[in-house]
Amino acid sequence: MDVNRPKTRSAHSSVSSFDPFLEKESRRGSSATEEKRMERKPSLKLFESNLAHERKGSLPSSPKQPTFVNISGPRSLAMPNIFEAALNTQPDPYKERLDDTHMRETPEFKRYEEATNIELFYDLFFVANLTTFTDVHEINAVPALKAYAGFFCILWFLWVQVSLFDVRFVQDSILERLGKACQFGVMIGLAILGPTFNPEAQKQGVFQSLAIILMLSRVILAFQYAFVLYQVWFYKDTKKPLLLIMGANFVAAFVYFVTYFGFRENDPHSRFFVVWYVTAVLETAVNIGVSSKWEVLTFQGTHLIKRMSLLTLIILGEGIIAFSKSIATITEREEAWTGPLLLTIATAVIIVYFIYMLYFDWINRDHFGSFREGIWAFLHFPFHLALVLLVEGAAQFIVWRKVVEVVREVNKRFLAAEMSFTGTSSSLLAQLLSNVTTEVFEKYNPVFPRSLKDSEKALYAIGNSTFRSIEQLKEISTLFAVIQDSIFDGFGIEPPEIEHTDPDPNEEWSKNADAFKLIFIYFFVASGITLILMNALNFLSRPKPTRGDYGRIAINFILGIGLASLASIVNTTQGFEYAQSAWILPTVALAFVLVMGMAYTKIFV
Incomplete structure (x- = not known):
């Protein structure tokens, strides 16, 4: 064996010697990837732009007009057809530049297909207010019904004003979270004052506090729109619509503040609170009208339809909760369940389920015009009010059915x-x-x-x-x-x-009978109005109704009028006997089943 011969190294030993180096580089690469991933994680900013592009920093300058030079020569004479064809077919670069300029002058906002987490969290406050007020204020007299409708009006229009802003401009930033915190405070204020809201026996402190809370809610909205105005200040046709919306909010805030001085301790029946309802309707109408005219406030690409449908789902959920409470009340006092009682409970659920199916099946989820979409959203106020009275009335009838038995x-x-x-x-x-x-x-x-x-x-x-x-x-x-x-x-x-x-016990019995009649009346009126308004919403959202659609809508409208008309029979002997029967809720359920059947059959061409 030759000890002086040099040793040879195998390929395997050579590769193995690089293992520590490769391992080190792998660790370094993974750590670098982790650092990049951490860098890409969005951080909360003081102010987040609503724009989908960079904000413009100056006013636009007028586009430079191109200079055309006339050249004489035999070119057009020598090749007239070829020259004219080329002139007509080639794109005009100047026109394209003008189109680009117009596009750059229209700000594009970030849009969301679904409701954001902060919007859903805000909805919880709406639900809490509605549930609390419903539990405290039992609708057993006409003044109680008026108070319920009035507070629902205040609560709903506050929610819709905030939602109209959120569906177009909501972003996650420190300022936006501060604004939402203020709106949460407004909702908490309503929750505190709601149980003592009684227009027929006004307490000065309650109604004055409510006026201040409503004023603050509109001031907060005005400042939120001001932040949007700052973002689009250097774009054309943006300042006027946003200033109009801000002005409407400030005017509404001023009106709410003025009503503060209208409530006095020695006048528990003042009518100044009616100004709140009128102001809420007018400012919402202004918002929708301005939004339909200027592109900067358009509802196109927003999730407004989903926001309104989500609130509808919330109210239907409130109905299910009310049904469960009624069933629990019966279970606490009675163990026997009769056939008529089970029929009443089943038809109450059927009514809510069929309203859910009809409403969501009839929704047009595509954009159908800012103005029509705005009117569609606005009509949800009477629809939601009728719907909440319908489900509350159905829940009351479940208990009444057992009481009658x-x-x-x-x-x-x-x-x-x-x-x-x-x-x-x-x-x-x-x-x-x-x-x-x-x-x-x-x-x-x-x-x-x-x-x-x-x-x-x-x-x-x-x-x-x-x-x-x-x-x-x-x-x-x-x-x-x-x-x-x-x-x-x-x-x-x-x-x-x-x-x-x-x-007197006889007087109490008479009062209970009157309360039963009132529930009968508002339940059937609310059922009819609910069906009529669902038809109206369906018609507004349909781009091109067919002849069959018109026929079904007409029959549904007649059914709605028929349901509402049943309220008039309660003061007759036969009507009061019918009111004590088990057929109250099944009657309404059959009407909605009929509507459902027509919606999915080819009765009309």
Whole structure:
């Protein structure tokens, strides 16, 4: 073996010697990639531009007019056809430059196809306000219905004003988050004042505070539009529309502030709050009108349709929650579930489900014009108001259905006891009625001690009055009224406020009957208006309705009028009997099933 021969290195050993180096470079490359990834992560800025391009920093200059030089010569004479053809077919570079200039003078904003997280978070405050106000304010009298509609008007128009800004200009920045925080504060203020909102018995502090809150909400919006104006200041046809919107917000804020001085402690029935409703409608109309005329505020490319449909979904969800609460109320007091009660619950769900299907199937998700889209969005106010009254009325009828069944069962017990009584002693009759009353109260425990006190008082009067006298019959009627009022209280049905500290049970029963009639009226009116407005929204969003569409829309309109007209029968004997039957919700459900059937069948050509 030759020890002086040089050693040879294999290819494998050569590659292996580079392993540590390659490993080091790999680690360095991965760390560099991680650093780049961290650098690409967006950071929160003080102010984020709404524009999809760089902001212009100066006013546009007039485009330079091209200079044309006339050249004489035989070219056009020698080749007339070729020269003219080339002149007509070649693009005009100057015209293209003018088109480019016009495009550069129109700012392009960042658009979102879906609602942003901050918008969805803002919706939670709307839901919280609506739920709280609905729980506190039971619609059992006309003043309560007016108060509910009025507060919903304030809440809805505040939401829509903020949404009209967000769908076009929302961005994530420190200033934008501060603006949203202020709007959240406005919503919290409404949540604080909502439970005490009563236009028929105004508290000066409540209504003055509400005026200030509404003023601040519009001032915040005006400043948000001012930030947009700063971004597009050097573009043509941008300052005037944005200044108009800002002016409308400032004018509305001033009007709200002026109403502050209209509420006085010695005048609990002031009508200054009506100015809030009128102002909210007018400022929204101005916003929509200006947006339809100027391109800088157009709704094209925005997610306005999805925002309105999302609020519709929220209100339908409120209806499902109300149904669940009604079912829970029944479950707490009663374990028996009858067929009519199950039918009422099932048809309540069917109504909401079919409204959901019709509304979302009829939506045109494409842009159909800024003005028509604005009107379409504006019509959602009466639609949403009618819808929320519809679902609340349906939830009330679920409980009322059970109450009617329980009252009928109790009446049968008393009638059976009276029919079985063959004596002529008032004391024995009182003892018999006392036993039946005890059985009823054992099954349906009274909520208030006053019910026990009033029933004992009525039984005492029955036992100490002449048998079958008018006075005794009156006391028996009072006993029935006490028991029925106790059943209403047990199922969470409260009559309108009675001024007397010790109200007459018969008066309470009359108030409960009036509340039942009111629910019947506004439920059917709201059902009809909901169907009519859904038709109107469908018609507005359709680009070219066919003859069949016109036929279906006409029939749906007639059905809506028919549903609303049913409200007028409640004051008749047959109407009140129908109101106590299990066919109230199935009637409305059948109407929507019919509409659904026509929507998906070729009845009309």
